[in-house]
Amino acid sequence: xxxxxxAPYCMGTIVGVTYDDGVVLGADSRMTIGMLVANxxxxxxxxxxxxxxxxxxxxxxxxxxxVSDYVRNILDQQTIQFGQPATxxxxxxxxxxxxxxxxxxxxxxxxxxxxxxxxxxxxxQIFAVxxxxxxxxxxxxxxGSGSSGIEGFLDRAWKEGMSKDxxxxxxxxxxxxxxxxxxxxxxxxxxxxxxxxxxxxxCYPPDSLPLCDDKRxxxxxxxxxxxxxxxxxxxxxx
Amino acid sequence: MSIFEYNGSAVVAxxxxxxxxxxxxxxxxxxxxxxxxxxxRIYKIHDKxxxxxxxLATDAQTLxxxxxxxxxxxxxxxxxDMKPETFASLVSALLYEKRFGPYFCQPVIAGLDxxxxxxxxxxxxxxAKELAKDFVVSGTASESLYGVCESMYKPNMESExxxxxxSQALLSSVDRDCLSGWGGHVLxxxxxxxxxxxxxxxxx
Numbered sequence: 001x002x003x004x005x006x007a008p009y010c011m012g013t014i015v016g017v018t019y020d021d022g023v024v025l026g027a028d029s030r031m032t033i034g035m036l037v038a039n040x041x042x043x044x045x046x047x048x049x050x051x052x053x054x055x056x057x058x059x060x061x062x063x064x065x066x067v068s069d070y071v072r073n074i075l076d077q078q079t080i081q082f083g084q085p086a087t088x089x090x091x092x093x094x095x096x097x098x099x100x101x102x103x104x105x106x107x108x109x110x111x112x113x114x115x116x117x118x119x120x121x122x123x124x125q126i127f128a129v130x131x132x133x134x135x136x137x138x139x140x141x142x143x144g145s146g147s148s149g150i151e152g153f154l155d156r157a158w159k160e161g162m163s164k165d166x167x168x169x170x171x172x173x174x175x176x177x178x179x180x181x182x183x184x185x186x187x188x189x190x191x192x193x194x195x196x197x198x199x200x201x202x203c204y205p206p207d208s209l210p211l212c213d214d215k216r217x218x219x220x221x222x223x224x225x226x227x228x229x230x231x232x233x234x235x236x237x238x
Numbered sequence: 239m240s241i242f243e244y245n246g247s248a249v250v251a252x253x254x255x256x257x258x259x260x261x262x263x264x265x266x267x268x269x270x271x272x273x274x275x276x277x278x279r280i281y282k283i284h285d286k287x288x289x290x291x292x293x294l295a296t297d298a299q300t301l302x303x304x305x306x307x308x309x310x311x312x313x314x315x316x317x318x319d320m321k322p323e324t325f326a327s328l329v330s331a332l333l334y335e336k337r338f339g340p341y342f343c344q345p346v347i348a349g350l351d352x353x354x355x356x357x358x359x360x361x362x363x364x365x366a367k368e369l370a371k372d373f374v375v376s377g378t379a380s381e382s383l384y385g386v387c388e389s390m391y392k393p394n395m396e397s398e399x400x401x402x403x404x405s406q407a408l409l410s411s412v413d414r415d416c417l418s419g420w421g422g423h424v425l426x427x428x429x430x431x432x433x434x435x436x437x438x439x440x441x442x
Binding site for chain 1: 243267413414415
């Protein structure tokens with residue numbers, strides 16, 4: 001794997017879940033260059049592709065920004081041609097085609113995307129586009145370097161037919177857990193909720209996250225002041 | 239990632255007026271995964287001498303055990319504690335013994351000598367000593383630490399001001415490094431007392 005170690009990566013953690021009326025997409029906000037944190041609190045990994053379809057990006061920043069712009073361009077033309085916004089499935093397919101046709105050219109490491117949105121035909125849908133161009137329609141999906149730690153959690157915690165608030169809380173909890181255990185994830189948690197009424201974006205700053213004060217893996221800490229008394233043992237006099 | 243970045247670490251020591259402070263981060267990781275958030279990197283050799291070991295955690299622990307062993311033998315033979323300069327030479331010799339299969343550690347040594355003059359030094363994994371009069375750094379966040387310490391350090395700071403400076407320097411640097419962080423551990427050593435404090439930083 002030929003990693004360009006001076007290029008920015010937004011590996012982090014991305015999550016997408018469906019709920020009864022739509023989808024919630026979530027991501028952390030850390031961008032890294034090698035192991036240096038380039039941007040920790042304001043990068044936005046959830047990009048708009050069309051009115052009600054957003055993409056979560058994880059991988060080399062340059063490639064993914066290009067994919068978003070390229071797909072958005074094609075979708076704009078398609079919207080004009082067909083007279084209605086593109087469906088989630090069509091959008092995900094375009095992203096997938098880009099990934100598949102350029103697998104060999106993009107020698108920059110793991111790239112995973114989650115396309116999520118709402119359209120009037122099928123409602124809320126999540127499509128995971130994995131490395132190489134695999135497309136999977138799933139009720140919930142995760143990707144990014146921090147995702148391996150929360151696979152089990154999300155399998156247990158996701159339930160069919162959740163409400164919007166529950167779904168959003170679940171996404172924030174999942175990304176917080178990933179931030180706590182993965183070094184390449186951090187910063188704020190951004191969520192985008194898409195349903196028939198529209199799109200709502202939220203940002204949860206680092207201090208407000210459930211695990212920002214992680215006491216799980218700590219021993220008791222206390223301030224200790226030791227006052228030393230003079231204790232010198234002189235060498236015996238000859 | 240290199241072997242020095244396997245566990246992730248950040249250690250810094252600064253000299254003040256008749257006192258010194260040594261600080262480290264608290265994260266222990268295995269590549270990108272965080273394993274522990276209260277890992278101790280600064281070890282006490284005697285009341286006035288501390289060593290912070292950054293780099294590979296297993297080598298840090300082994301090296302500390304070997305150094306404590308050597309220091310206890312020294313105490314038995316000489317009936318006194320080792321001076322910081324002597325101890326630094328000991329560490330340097332121990333590391334160079336393993337010239338072609340080294341311990342992957344970068345020690346930071348800080349102590350007060352007999353006249354309570356602070357002494358700090360750092361060395362690379364093969365024992366090349368670097369004495370400094372102001373501050374020394376080591377670990378994965380060392381580049382950031384150099385920059386921040388250079389701009390924040392002032393000579394002859396009193397102990398409380400020194401504590402504030404070293405804490406800010408450590409926390410700012412580890413915030414920019416993925417592999418270190420999760421708070422800090424600061425030891426402030428003056429001729430009469432040792433104050434150990436834990437810093438709360440960004441938990442990511």
